[in-house]
Amino acid sequence: MQCVESFYNCVSEFHEVPFNENKRAKVKVHALIASHIKPEMTLSESTLPGVDLWDFNHASLKVMIDFIEMVKKA
Numbered sequence: 829m830q831c832v833e834s835f836y837n838c839v840s841e842f843h844e845v846p847f848n849e850n851k852r853a854k855v856k857v858h859a860l861i862a863s864h865i866k867p868e869m870t871l872s873e874s875t876l877p878g879v880d881l882w883d884f885n886h887a888s889l890k891v892m893i894d895f896i897e898m899v900k901k902a
């Protein structure tokens with residue numbers, strides 16, 4: 829996460845308007861993907877089997893996983 833925070837701080841210096849919470853999170857997710865795998869990998873690609881970047885059993889992702897499961901059932 830140190831690389832992610834450094835990247836975010838660097839990028840945010842070049843913007844006149846500070847990032848809102850959603851944009852801040854998006855920048856950090858992209859920085860995390862680029863720092864651990866391949867810089868060109870998309871968020872979708874980072875979730876594929878074998879990549880092992882995200883812990884989908886972690887409590888912080890539970891809301892998202894529950895929502896996806898609910899949509900799949902609809």
